[in-house]
Amino acid sequence: MVSIKSILAWLTWPVVFVGQLAAFDRALSLGFDPGLTLLALTVANMALIAVLELWLPDRPEWVWTRDGQVVNDIVHGVGNVFGDGLGRNALTILFAVIGGKLAAQGNLGFWPSAWPLWGQILVAVLIVDFFDYWKHRAYHAWAIAWPIHALHHNIDRMTVFKGIRLHFLEATVRAVVVYSPLVVLGAPAEVMLWIAALMTFGGSLNHSNLAQNLPRFVHAMLPTQKTHWLHHGKDYTNGGCNFSPLTMLFDHLFGTFRHPLDEPLDEVGIVPDPIPANLPAQLASPLLWPLLMWRAKRRRHGALS
Numbered sequence: 001m002v003s004i005k006s007i008l009a010w011l012t013w014p015v016v017f018v019g020q021l022a023a024f025d026r027a028l029s030l031g032f033d034p035g036l037t038l039l040a041l042t043v044a045n046m047a048l049i050a051v052l053e054l055w056l057p058d059r060p061e062w063v064w065t066r067d068g069q070v071v072n073d074i075v076h077g078v079g080n081v082f083g084d085g086l087g088r089n090a091l092t093i094l095f096a097v098i099g100g101k102l103a104a105q106g107n108l109g110f111w112p113s114a115w116p117l118w119g120q121i122l123v124a125v126l127i128v129d130f131f132d133y134w135k136h137r138a139y140h141a142w143a144i145a146w147p148i149h150a151l152h153h154n155i156d157r158m159t160v161f162k163g164i165r166l167h168f169l170e171a172t173v174r175a176v177v178v179y180s181p182l183v184v185l186g187a188p189a190e191v192m193l194w195i196a197a198l199m200t201f202g203g204s205l206n207h208s209n210l211a212q213n214l215p216r217f218v219h220a221m222l223p224t225q226k227t228h229w230l231h232h233g234k235d236y237t238n239g240g241c242n243f244s245p246l247t248m249l250f251d252h253l254f255g256t257f258r259h260p261l262d263e264p265l266d267e268v269g270i271v272p273d274p275i276p277a278n279l280p281a282q283l284a285s286p287l288l289w290p291l292l293m294w295r296a297k298r299r300r301h302g303a304l305s
């Protein structure tokens, strides 16, 4: 028999995601401060999903109220605002050093500003997706980059708070690698804001434990909760799949798409997992990586012998 909860699970994604975008659009048209509006909506969105997760969880055993890392997740999320600022300052300095038009006006003026806003957002989505895809894939493929991204995968459950569990250096790297092409081309602030809105609203839903049913074709087109859960699966720690943040286009093009309805997910996390549970050590983990790996190996040997 079809339960009321399974029917509601078909409504969660469209109602929450489209509702957030509609609220953002309405606030902008009413003249609210765009940056503050985005921040307020992001926090409200996360709070709403956190409450809904308790009532309509996909996996009841992943309830966030029994996760000892919630405070750490939130502190890392706040740290990302600082990390993003670092990246933006680095960009300004970089442009000044490069000189010429970049130093004078901060961009090359190549952006299709005459296009309607939706067309400009589409162009920005493709650019961000391309650079974020390769940045994310590099994190998983390059041993030297993995320590920065490992904290995001050092989890034993998916909850809305895992979307912001990113080392602050990830925000710095994203500002330089992913957003700088938009800045250099001259994308206006409104387009940048819509990209940030799509990223944060989508990220909260995709990491959350809120039950979300979607038709099969949607998983093949957009980064959904289940495509992203599969990305966090223990099986993919060393290879990786479903890297894209906004569409699945580049995963299809570069052969890393896996359909989540064909590959059931068992556990999330990483192997080996050398990251400690305390906040200062987590912040220092990219620097301490060789030491942490040595300690994890010793612990494993100790457990085996």
Ligand SMILES: [Zn+2]
Residues within 6 Å of the ligand: 136, 140, 149, 153, 231
């Ligand atoms: Zn990843």
Ligand SMILES: [Zn+2]
Residues within 6 Å of the ligand: 152, 163, 207, 228, 232
């Ligand atoms: Zn993730």
